[in-house]
Amino acid sequence: MTTQDRYTLNARNMSVFYGSFKAINSVNLDIERNKITALIGPSGCGKSTVLRSFNRMNDLVPSARVEGEVIFHNQNLYAPHVDAVEVRRRIGMVFQKPNPFPKSIYDNIAFGPRISGWKGSKTEMDDLVEHSLRNAALWDDVKDKLKASGLALSGGQQQRLCIARALAVEPEVILMDEPCSALDPISTLKIEELMMELKQRYTIVIVTHNMQQAARASDYTAFFLMNAERAGEIVEYGPTGDLFTNPKDKRTEDYITGRFG
Amino acid sequence: MDDKASAGVSMDSRVAGVRRETAETTLNLRKKSRPGENVIQGFLLFCGVLSMFTTIGIVLVLGNESLHFFTNDNVSITEFLTGTQWSPQIGQFGILPLLLATLVTSFIAMLVALPLGLGAAIYLSEYASPRARKILKPVLEVLAGVPTIVYGYFALTFMTPLLQSIFGKDTVNIYNMAAAGLVMGIMILPLVCSMSEDALSAVPRSLREGAYGLGATRLETATKIVVPAGLSGIIAAFVVAISRAVGETMIVAVAAGAGPNFTLNPFASAETMTGHIARISGGDLSYDSIDYNSIFAIGMLLFLLTLVLNMGSRRLVRRFREVYE
Numbered sequence: 001m002t003t004q005d006r007y008t009l010n011a012r013n014m015s016v017f018y019g020s021f022k023a024i025n026s027v028n029l030d031i032e033r034n035k036i037t038a039l040i041g042p043s044g045c046g047k048s049t050v051l052r053s054f055n056r057m058n059d060l061v062p063s064a065r066v067e068g069e070v071i072f073h074n075q076n077l078y079a080p081h082v083d084a085v086e087v088r089r090r091i092g093m094v095f096q097k098p099n100p101f102p103k104s105i106y107d108n109i110a111f112g113p114r115i116s117g118w119k120g121s122k123t124e125m126d127d128l129v130e131h132s133l134r135n136a137a138l139w140d141d142v143k144d145k146l147k148a149s150g151l152a153l154s155g156g157q158q159q160r161l162c163i164a165r166a167l168a169v170e171p172e173v174i175l176m177d178e179p180c181s182a183l184d185p186i187s188t189l190k191i192e193e194l195m196m197e198l199k200q201r202y203t204i205v206i207v208t209h210n211m212q213q214a215a216r217a218s219d220y221t222a223f224f225l226m227n228a229e230r231a232g233e234i235v236e237y238g239p240t241g242d243l244f245t246n247p248k249d250k251r252t253e254d255y256i257t258g259r260f261g
Numbered sequence: 262m263d264d265k266a267s268a269g270v271s272m273d274s275r276v277a278g279v280r281r282e283t284a285e286t287t288l289n290l291r292k293k294s295r296p297g298e299n300v301i302q303g304f305l306l307f308c309g310v311l312s313m314f315t316t317i318g319i320v321l322v323l324g325n326e327s328l329h330f331f332t333n334d335n336v337s338i339t340e341f342l343t344g345t346q347w348s349p350q351i352g353q354f355g356i357l358p359l360l361l362a363t364l365v366t367s368f369i370a371m372l373v374a375l376p377l378g379l380g381a382a383i384y385l386s387e388y389a390s391p392r393a394r395k396i397l398k399p400v401l402e403v404l405a406g407v408p409t410i411v412y413g414y415f416a417l418t419f420m421t422p423l424l425q426s427i428f429g430k431d432t433v434n435i436y437n438m439a440a441a442g443l444v445m446g447i448m449i450l451p452l453v454c455s456m457s458e459d460a461l462s463a464v465p466r467s468l469r470e471g472a473y474g475l476g477a478t479r480l481e482t483a484t485k486i487v488v489p490a491g492l493s494g495i496i497a498a499f500v501v502a503i504s505r506a507v508g509e510t511m512i513v514a515v516a517a518g519a520g521p522n523f524t525l526n527p528f529a530s531a532e533t534m535t536g537h538i539a540r541i542s543g544g545d546l547s548y549d550s551i552d553y554n555s556i557f558a559i560g561m562l563l564f565l566l567t568l569v570l571n572m573g574s575r576r577l578v579r580r581f582r583e584v585y586e
């Protein structure tokens with residue numbers, strides 16, 4: 001299928017409900033492979049909900065329900081036979097607040113491979129840990145203290161540890177939910193540089209409420225707003241350059257120029 | 262005079278609401294007396310001091326009476342701690358039979374309470390729907406409120422016959438440590454479950470999401486992330502449970518047997534330290550008799566045992582704790 005060669009994920013008429021409340025109304029979104037796609041919009045418009053629907057994280061919310069399809073490798077992630085655990089191994093996630101496990105840096109990285117049935121030797125694991133930390137631009141900071149707790153790192157380092165941890169299971173897609181909102185500007189820039197590196201090998205979807213970040217770091221941008229029933233909808237979606245310099249929708253223009261939201 | 266004036270001004274400004282800008286008002290930063298605060302604080306201090314002094318009092322009485330036992334009654338501490346026979350009539354005061362019975366019943370109780378309690382806690386915090394949790398937690402709490410004498414007769418009239426029908430009447434004594442231990446485990450289970458559940462629920466949700474986000478199953482998340490993160494609380498639960506088992510009296514007094522017996526056989530009858538104290542102090546004891554003094558020595562040992570347990574567990578917790586945030 002040609003669409004799935006170019007795109008990693010396709011959301012088709014995806015609506016998300018929390019109980020009877022419709023949080024997302026019929027979203028269509030194609031996520032291009034090896035690109036960074038940013039989801040922007042005012043808070044509460046459903047960006048996180050959309051992101052969490054891409055790797056079935058919303059299964060953990062008992063009241064949440066998804067209608068429509070999310071296509072990944074020509075399969076609907078919400079087909080009855082699909083195993084959410086398998087989905088999450090291939091579509092990793094980085095959260096708003098860094099959440100390293102209260103274990104050593106090494107064990108934080110090794111956790112994912114170990115649970116997905118890692119068979120390699122100790123030295124191979126050492127290599128994988130080093131490789132993942134290098135890819136997350138954290139190796140030089142922590143190579144002498146791999147046995148130290150992941151929580152002993154600074155916020156920015158913790159977030160890069162969480163990225164390294166996600167990389168270690170070798171996913172295809174990395175979903176990031178406002179990964180920099182708890183970080184200082186320098187750490188934020190580091191993560192953005194890192195994303196640029198990572199998109200060579202991964203597809204990245206990032207939620208951000210920082211417009212400059214979306215403009216700086218992403219290839220595509222989807223702008224969300226709530227409709228009259230408070231359900232999130234896509235107002236405009238396109239290449240980031242176009243959307244920011246030449247928005248087609250008046251509401252997009254208002255939002256990116258800071259006139260509301 | 263001055264005082265009154267400034268008080269008047271501050272009253273005015275309060276009446277007028279927020280009017281800080283007006284230049285004339287002087288801000289009143291004087292200390293106010295708050296009698297309510299002081300009374301409460303005093304009362305809380307009293308509570309703290311009271312419980313502390315109670316403990317100290319108990320230790321003093323125990324210590325004093327056991328000192329009598331060891332000095333006046335010609336029982337040496339080594340004899341007490343290493344003797345394998347407890348027969349006050351013939352002057353044998355070896356604690357080991359009583360201690361061993363305590364350890365055997367407690368061990369059996371822990372075999373039941375720890376795995377089942379932790380399992381139930383994991384189920385409640387990680388698997389159960391909010392509705393199931395709402396129903397099950399109160400049920401557990403009711404179970405924890407059943408008087409221990411009821412458990413004692415449950416052991417004697419249900420557990421013992423059950424064991425006898427499984428292992429044979431010849432193997433299982435009417436009074437036996439196994440039945441008492443098993444039922445004691447059931448009694449302690451809700452405590453272990455409830456305390457462990459609190460520890461597991463206190464683990465931040467973000468850690469679970471992190472694990473799920475890496476493709477962990479529910480079981481992997483529970484056993485590899487949540488339980489280790491809540492370990493200090495779980496160990497605390499275990500220690501409280503062991504102390505509870507070591508100190509439990511009614512069940513063993515009713516179901517384990519009346520008479521010291523130096524044996525490891527769980528189907529034999531044997532008397533625990535607490536059971537012995539209960540039986541001896543239930544009879545007519547004259548103060549200053551050697552029997553009377555001996556129960557304080559046993560009590561002292563019980564006290565030390567739980568003290569050591571608590572201190573040991575603190576070290577253990579500090580060692581293995583996974584601190585989150």
Ligand SMILES: Nc1ncnc2c1ncn2[C@@H]1O[C@H](COP(=O)(O)OP(=O)(O)O)[C@@H](O)[C@H]1O
Pocket residue numbers: 018023041042043044045046047048049050061063
């Ligand atoms: N677990 C939940 N249960 C119920 N409603 C939720 C839940 N999570 C989010 N919502 C609701 O869904 C809407 C979208 O939320 P969210 O996706 O977090 O928005 P955003 O990330 O854009 O700020 C909000 O109205 C929010 O209240």
Ligand SMILES: [Mg+2]
Pocket residue numbers: 047048049177207
């Ligand atoms: Mg959000």
